[in-house]
Amino acid sequence: MKFTTALRSSSVRWAGPAVLLLAALYYMTGETAPPSQYHHWAPAIVSAPLMTLYALAYAAAAGLGVWESGRLRKAHIWESLPSRSRYRVAANILLPVVIPSWVVLLLPPAISLARSGTAPTLDSLRLPLMGMLVVVCHAIAGFALGSVLPRLIAAPVVAVVDWIAVAFTRATDPYWLRHVSGQFSDIGFGEVPRLVSLAAPVLLAGGVAVGLLLLWLPLGPRVLRGVLALGVAAAGVLGAQHLARDWPHDPPMATGQAPMDCSGVHPRVCVPRVASGNLDRAQREASRTLSTLQAAGAPVAAPDQITDIYNGPAAAGPGDRVWRMNLMTADRPHEVGYQVMVRALKFRCAEVPLVRARSVWLWGATRTGQVDMYQERRRNEGVTPETRQIESQVSDQVRDVLDRSQAAQRTWIRSNLDSCSKSATGSTT
Amino acid sequence: MRWWIGARRAGFTVPLALAAFLLPLLAVQNIRVALPSLIGSPQIALTLFVPVPLVACLMHLLESRVPAPEDSGVRPVARYDAALVTAVAVAALCCALLVAALGGTQEAAAAGRNVLFLTGLLLLGHTVFGPSAVMVPVAWLVLVVGIGFRGNVPRWWTVVPQSAHDVPAAVVSLLVFAAGLTALIFAPRKAP
Amino acid sequence: MTLELTHCTYRYRRGRKPVLQDFDYALPDGLSILLGPNGAGKSTLLKLAASVTKPQRGSVQLDGIPAGSRQYRQDVAWMPQDITPMPGLTAREYVAYIGWLKGMSRPDAWKRARQALAQVDLADRMNERSDRLSGGQLRRVGVAGALVHGARVLLLDEPTAGLDPYQRRVFRDMLAGLTGDIRVLLSTHDVADLAEEADHVTVVHDGRIIHHGDTGSFLALTPPGTVEGRAAEGAYTALLRNNGARA
Numbered sequence: 042m043k044f045t046t047a048l049r050s051s052s053v054r055w056a057g058p059a060v061l062l063l064a065a066l067y068y069m070t071g072e073t074a075p076p077s078q079y080h081h082w083a084p085a086i087v088s089a090p091l092m093t094l095y096a097l098a099y100a101a102a103a104g105l106g107v108w109e110s111g112r113l114r115k116a117h118i119w120e121s122l123p124s125r126s127r128y129r130v131a132a133n134i135l136l137p138v139v140i141p142s143w144v145v146l147l148l149p150p151a152i153s154l155a156r157s158g159t160a161p162t163l164d165s166l167r168l169p170l171m172g173m174l175v176v177v178c179h180a181i182a183g184f185a186l187g188s189v190l191p192r193l194i195a196a197p198v199v200a201v202v203d204w205i206a207v208a209f210t211r212a213t214d215p216y217w218l219r220h221v222s223g224q225f226s227d228i229g230f231g232e233v234p235r236l237v238s239l240a241a242p243v244l245l246a247g248g249v250a251v252g253l254l255l256l257w258l259p260l261g262p263r264v265l266r267g268v269l270a271l272g273v274a275a276a277g278v279l280g281a282q283h284l285a286r287d288w289p290h291d292p293p294m295a296t297g298q299a300p301m302d303c304s305g306v307h308p309r310v311c312v313p314r315v316a317s318g319n320l321d322r323a324q325r326e327a328s329r330t331l332s333t334l335q336a337a338g339a340p341v342a343a344p345d346q347i348t349d350i351y352n353g354p355a356a357a358g359p360g361d362r363v364w365r366m367n368l369m370t371a372d373r374p375h376e377v378g379y380q381v382m383v384r385a386l387k388f389r390c391a392e393v394p395l396v397r398a399r400s401v402w403l404w405g406a407t408r409t410g411q412v413d414m415y416q417e418r419r420r421n422e423g424v425t426p427e428t429r430q431i432e433s434q435v436s437d438q439v440r441d442v443l444d445r446s447q448a449a450q451r452t453w454i455r456s457n458l459d460s461c462s463k464s465a466t467g468s469t470t
Numbered sequence: 471m472r473w474w475i476g477a478r479r480a481g482f483t484v485p486l487a488l489a490a491f492l493l494p495l496l497a498v499q500n501i502r503v504a505l506p507s508l509i510g511s512p513q514i515a516l517t518l519f520v521p522v523p524l525v526a527c528l529m530h531l532l533e534s535r536v537p538a539p540e541d542s543g544v545r546p547v548a549r550y551d552a553a554l555v556t557a558v559a560v561a562a563l564c565c566a567l568l569v570a571a572l573g574g575t576q577e578a579a580a581a582g583r584n585v586l587f588l589t590g591l592l593l594l595g596h597t598v599f600g601p602s603a604v605m606v607p608v609a610w611l612v613l614v615v616g617i618g619f620r621g622n623v624p625r626w627w628t629v630v631p632q633s634a635h636d637v638p639a640a641v642v643s644l645l646v647f648a649a650g651l652t653a654l655i656f657a658p659r660k661a662p
Numbered sequence: 663m664t665l666e667l668t669h670c671t672y673r674y675r676r677g678r679k680p681v682l683q684d685f686d687y688a689l690p691d692g693l694s695i696l697l698g699p700n701g702a703g704k705s706t707l708l709k710l711a712a713s714v715t716k717p718q719r720g721s722v723q724l725d726g727i728p729a730g731s732r733q734y735r736q737d738v739a740w741m742p743q744d745i746t747p748m749p750g751l752t753a754r755e756y757v758a759y760i761g762w763l764k765g766m767s768r769p770d771a772w773k774r775a776r777q778a779l780a781q782v783d784l785a786d787r788m789n790e791r792s793d794r795l796s797g798g799q800l801r802r803v804g805v806a807g808a809l810v811h812g813a814r815v816l817l818l819d820e821p822t823a824g825l826d827p828y829q830r831r832v833f834r835d836m837l838a839g840l841t842g843d844i845r846v847l848l849s850t851h852d853v854a855d856l857a858e859e860a861d862h863v864t865v866v867h868d869g870r871i872i873h874h875g876d877t878g879s880f881l882a883l884t885p886p887g888t889v890e891g892r893a894a895e896g897a898y899t900a901l902l903r904n905n906g907a908r909a
Binding site: 473474476477478479481482490534536537538539540541542543544547565658 | 696712713714715732735736738740741746748749750751755756758759760762763765807892
Binding site: 055056059063064066092093097100104146191193195196197198200201204205208209211212214288289458 | 503504505506507508511514519522523525526527529530533599601602604605607608609611612613616617
């Protein structure tokens, strides 16, 4: 049968538009995060719409697979099959079924990429390709069920059960369930899902699908085929579970994958290429802030490198040689310098009285010419009578310190960074 | 009449439909899951989906027919079908109310109301799409989960996730059910 | 008795070309054969005559009784091209059900079902589930369903499709044995078998009648030199070719 004929006679004619409409609702109601939030990182842009559409794609494929299989059974196709391969007939019928689900997985990400002006990359295709493979597996499973169950009952039940079974794993324990279901969370800047993360759902769905396909092999007695099929399916399911059972909330991801540009030495500052317009200023601010603080007597251990926090592991780098900060979105003057100042003035103790901490920062901001940034941060935290009183104390204290000699200021800053004594109004880490 | 029941396979399908409604209802009536919607991740009662097998069985019943003699005969077969659908839907509603009364949750009672609503949708869709209308209730549920919640609060038009005491939802369900029955009786049957 | 389609126009979907347009047809007495290529409008004509569907324009009547009325439906029997097997019904129950649908009482329908199945030589299978019958047997059940309620008009769509030669013989004998004022309109591709047995032949092409007359006038169209025994085929082919050339 020609593909266009298969398409025209298939349930896709009426189901396809409905499925695509449901997917299109993502853009009418669901896209809450603006494309700019992803900083042109294609894998993240692709992952966001997919997060809500995997279950729909799989369920549509499974339900329509049942429907088409039932249609063939009703037309007694299998009884009248002379020499044409069953697999060929099934593939011919299922291809129009999987296409709408593939479109559900490809079109929304494509639109998101276009809206953000980001070109797709090979890494960004990993999740859609995984989803497309799993779609085929769900279609095969649906087809197998439709060959034995009445389609009017099985098609909607399979579609709903499939959808819930995949969708609910998103927020459930144990974690391995969500890693093998084919449901994937959104990913962050610089992250790319590792191939093993994609392999787990493909292994589970693929094992079941291949097992079902083996039932149709024209070899050996039915019992033997059944045992073989069961073995393959079990291997797939257990293999996937074994693979994913120790994974935490997020599956294995490769981080720090975004291309970086770097500038300067002592410190060397690296930012993602999409933000490299700010690189030189960031490096100058970092360098100037560190040298000013050192000259003022602060015990600053300058890093070798400062890099962006989004494009790397969530935890801090080894020791204090590499600092990770929010450089990518720091596109205003003194945003980088202020972060460097706060990081450089490191307290020995985990908890420090609020007034002391703020005094240290205000002193550092004043010495490095970043008072405006300090005040903006305080305003962003919210202004109340209590905070005004605290700031009043802080300002008085810092004014007093700044009137002292250089040596006295050096002593003051070192003792404040070193002291663990607590006093009045709470603490800050 | 017994031949009509035999043609519809009602002797087998009706008990199956009621069992396929009651057993899942008992099993999941206290379970809520977070499902990914297009706008958030609302907590959805699984009882929302419990009517689907029953509604599918109703479509299977209606499509088990001998088209030519029924369409060219003098017996009001469409009215018999409507009576059968009503009997099954009311039986499901009674089962649901019984489950709710025997210490179950109000979600069980809501599931009974939803049988009426989804059956009505099925019948209305049947006049336009024929047997493939069996997917209309599923599409409605996907739509509701997708865009029908603001946080965990269902929007006014969703009907199915409303509480059992919600009067507008009950009225709408009855109206849709009645409209569906009317369509079943008076609209010409669409060929599969 | 006259079954008439008058100025009937029917299209399956709005905007599509009508299958029948301003179509007039009066069913003659006896056995009439309806011939035509696929898509000519034969099944549509039968459906209109069976009052399964209504024409968008025109009327269908049996002795002035409009199609769709109770009396009309009781007097007209229709056997469609596709017979749906029913897992919940035996062959006898199937035929009885059809009789009941056509207004017979239950006891009458049950009794007549056995007789109708005997007429189509299926009495030995009457207690078998209808979904376990072969295609040919199921078709005979359909014919029995058309005979069960004593209709005055039988509309049979492809009744001999899937029947072996013996079964076709049984069917022809059954047709010949119909008594009373029963008119039969039979749509078929089986030109050779049936044309000689029919009283009238109507050929439909592209929604219009291209031949309507007794069998003799149809067979007279046979081209000279046609192989013996294939006169009906020859006449049919020549008719279509001529009609196609004129169009």
